[in-house]
Amino acid sequence: MSLNDARPRRVVNGGTSVNYGKEKPRDIVLGRNVHISCHEVTEPDADDEVTGEREAYMASVLARYRKSLLERTKHHLGYPYNLDLDYGALSQLQRFSINNLGDPFIESNYGVHSRQFEVGVLDWFARLWELEKNEYLGYITNCGTEGNLHGILVGREVFPDGILYASCESHYSIFKAARMYRMDCEKVNTLLSGEIDCEDFKAKLSLHKDKPAIINVNIGTTVKGAVDDLDLVIRTLEDTGFAHDRFYIHCDGALFGLMMPFVKLAPKVTFKKPIGSVSVSGHKFVGCPMPCGVQITRLEHINALSRDVEYLASRDATIMGSRNGHAPLFLWYTLNRKGYGGFQKEVQKCLRNAHYLKGRLTSAGIGAMLNELSSTVVFERPQDEEFTRKWQLACQGSIAHVVVMPNITIDKLDDFVDELIERRVVWYGNGKLQSPCVAPDIGEDNCLCVLHK
Numbered sequence: 001m002s003l004n005d006a007r008p009r010r011v012v013n014g015g016t017s018v019n020y021g022k023e024k025p026r027d028i029v030l031g032r033n034v035h036i037s038c039h040e041v042t043e044p045d046a047d048d049e050v051t052g053e054r055e056a057y058m059a060s061v062l063a064r065y066r067k068s069l070l071e072r073t074k075h076h077l078g079y080p081y082n083l084d085l086d087y088g089a090l091s092q093l094q095r096f097s098i099n100n101l102g103d104p105f106i107e108s109n110y111g112v113h114s115r116q117f118e119v120g121v122l123d124w125f126a127r128l129w130e131l132e133k134n135e136y137l138g139y140i141t142n143c144g145t146e147g148n149l150h151g152i153l154v155g156r157e158v159f160p161d162g163i164l165y166a167s168c169e170s171h172y173s174i175f176k177a178a179r180m181y182r183m184d185c186e187k188v189n190t191l192l193s194g195e196i197d198c199e200d201f202k203a204k205l206s207l208h209k210d211k212p213a214i215i216n217v218n219i220g221t222t223v224k225g226a227v228d229d230l231d232l233v234i235r236t237l238e239d240t241g242f243a244h245d246r247f248y249i250h251c252d253g254a255l256f257g258l259m260m261p262f263v264k265l266a267p268k269v270t271f272k273k274p275i276g277s278v279s280v281s282g283h284k285f286v287g288c289p290m291p292c293g294v295q296i297t298r299l300e301h302i303n304a305l306s307r308d309v310e311y312l313a314s315r316d317a318t319i320m321g322s323r324n325g326h327a328p329l330f331l332w333y334t335l336n337r338k339g340y341g342g343f344q345k346e347v348q349k350c351l352r353n354a355h356y357l358k359g360r361l362t363s364a365g366i367g368a369m370l371n372e373l374s375s376t377v378v379f380e381r382p383q384d385e386e387f388t389r390k391w392q393l394a395c396q397g398s399i400a401h402v403v404v405m406p407n408i409t410i411d412k413l414d415d416f417v418d419e420l421i422e423r424r425v426v427w428y429g430n431g432k433l434q435s436p437c438v439a440p441d442i443g444e445d446n447c448l449c450v451l452h453k
Contacts, residue, residue, distance in 0.1 A: 039065075077402045077416060078393035080255040080376075082287035084407035090329055098325025102316045104139050118328035124335050125294050128261055129278055131271040138296040139318050140282070140328045144254045145173035146319050147279025147295040151250035152177040152214065153319070154277060154297055157305050158248050159212035165204065166216040167196040169223060171252060174216045183214070192443045193371055194226030198236045205240040213237060213247040219269055219278075220256030223396050224369070224442075225376025225403070227256060231267060234274060248301075249275040254293075255284045255403070256374065262344040263351070266373050276301055282331050285346075285405070292327035346406040350375040353413060354404040360417045365435070366424070367449065369442035375404040380438050382420065383427040391416055399441045 039061060044054065073083050102108050104118045122138045141147045148171065155162065164185040166174045178185035186208075189200040196218070205213060215237070217228045230251070237247050251257065251269055257280040260266045269278060282292035305317045338346070354375040361368040361379050368379040381400045382388050393400045402408075402416070428435055439447040 072392070074412075075391050077391050077408065077412075078395075078400065080281075080284045080403040080405065082283075082285055082405045082407055084405075085287055085289055087289065087330060087333065090326075090333060093326065093329060098329075100140065100323040100325045100328065101321065102318070103137075105137070112325070114325040114328045117332040118325075121294065121328055121331045121335060122296065125280075125296055128258075129269060129271050129296060131296065131298070135271075135299055136296050137299050137302045137317060138294065140323060140331065141279070141293040141295050141318075142320055142324055142327075143291040144279065144281035144284070144293045145171075145176070147254075147281075147293040148173045148216070148250070148252055149177050149180070150295050150319050151252075151277040151279055151297065152183075152216065153181060154301050154305055155214035155248035155250055156181050156183055158276070158301050159214060159246075162212040162214040162248065163208050164214045164216070165201065167218060167221070167228065169194045169221040169226065170216050170218055171222050171254065174252065190221075190226070192441075194221045194224030196228045196233065198229070198232050201233070202236050202240055205237065205242065209241055213242055215247060215249045217249055217251045217275075219251055219253035219260060220374060220376070222254075223376075223394070223399070223401060224378055225256065225371050225374030225401075227260065227267075227371070227373045229267070230269060230273065230275070244274045247274075249277075251275055251278040253278055253280045255281065258285045258343070259347045259350070259375070260373060262340070262347040263373055271296075271298065282327060285343075286331060286334050287406070288327060288330045288334070290324060290327060290330070292324060292331070294331070350404050350406060350408075353408060353410060356410060357402060357404060357413045357417070360413070361420075362448065364417065364421050364424075365448050365453075366420070367435070367438045367442065367447040367452075369446040377402045377404065378442055380436055382423065383433070384423070387420070387423055397441065398436050398438050 076083060096112060098112055098114050099110060100113050100115055100118055101110050104115050104122065107115075118140050121140065122136075123133060125138070126133060126136050141150065152164065152174065155164075162183075164174075164178050164183045165188055166185065167190050168187045169190045175185065177183070186204045188204060189197040191197050215233060217230050217233055219227055230249075233249070253260070253269065257269065257278060260269065269275070271278075277295065277297040279293055279295045282288040282294060283290065302317050354370055354377055357377045358368045358370040361377070366379055368377055370377050378399050378401045381395050381398050382393065388395060388400065393402065402413075404413075424435070427433060435449055437447055437449040437451060439449070439452055444452050
């Protein structure tokens with residue numbers, strides 16, 4: 001189930017009625033467009049000249065939109081985006097249509113590109129994951145999902161008859177890839193933490209020993225921030241009889257793939273281990289203002305996918321044709337400004353603030369969980385959708401989470417917890433309702449319902 005699927009709502013036209021809050025749920029009519037709000041396009045008449053009045057109207061609409069963005073940014077806690085942005089130096093480049101077509105490492109006929117910045121970013125990530133320049137191919141993707149689609153596609157091309165294995169808490173894009181590529185897919189159970197259950201993984205591998213394995217390993221799951229044990233996954237494959245030439249591992253490091261290298265004693269994601277590809281999102285921890293990502297793959301695997309494109313005078317092994325040429329500029333700028341030292345400080349701040357948030361929640365009698373290597377704090381789902389929407393919380397079933405990013409301050413966390421405590425008095429103060437039991441989701445040790453206090 002995706003995070004959007006888990007919002008309080010009512011589905012009509014044959015759907016199921018689900019309502020977790022007291023507020024009247026929004027109606028979602030399946031098969032129709034649902035417009036919450038709309039800025040209608042009003043075209044000028046054919047004989048109209050551009051007037052100051054029309055320009056003033058558009059300026060006023062954009063000013064109100066900017067004000068709403070500032071307000072929503074103040075109350076943004078549930079989704080893993082770093083909103084601490086400072087890219088004024090790049091505004092001079094916004095007037096250019098920068099398009100990175102084809103292979104980043106091959107010059108094409110199209111000259112308005114940023115491939116020189118893209119390659120610099122890719123080299124930085126290759127060093128981070130311990131892969132030599134002449135041993136990888138990668139590119140800046142248009143989003144994190146594209147990185148997963150590419151990694152799984154390379155695995156499928158290397159092993160056309162392979163079976164995809166992914167934990168049930170993997171990002172929905174992994175299962176989207178299985179559908180798109182018509183792959184057989186085995187969903188593997190997870191531990192309470194959200195980490196892949198390697199006992200179940202071994203059992204499912206044993207059912208298909210005759211076919212190669214393509215595995216998605218999560219470096220931070222979507223809801224609980226759990227990190228799959230890469231070393232244990234590899235040992236499980238080996239113990240089940242899979243030699244290194246019969247499996248392909250893609251590591252989905254959307255958020256935590258760039259945080260974990262800076263966590264002391266955390267296990268390493270490295271190409272010195274038998275993995276095939278790694279992807280991270282650029283708009284999450286890095287803080288790029290547009291969706292993007294980084295995908296790195298072993299060069300030895302990429303020939304199964306790449307094709308010459310005469311039209312471009314280049315070679316292409318990417319998913320998309322046109323790629324955002326501005327994204328590499330933003331990533332390059334951030335890597336140069338912060339570097340390893342800057343990222344390490346930000347990671348430590350995020351983890352420290354995440355522990356602070358968990359402590360405040362449990363002190364207030366609110367069940368909460370924080371995985372050891374994560375800045376994602378999971379807790380009881382709020383009882384009304386108005387509060388959830390205000391703080392833009394991501395919810396699933398009986399739990400919600402806050403992802404502590406570099407822009408999330410202690411003051412903001414205090415404001416959130418203080419308001420949550422006030423609202424809980426309204427929800428549970430009359431004694432008719434009690435805080436929910438979340439033990440099945442986060443464990444009895446983390447649940448503070450009447451049964452587990």
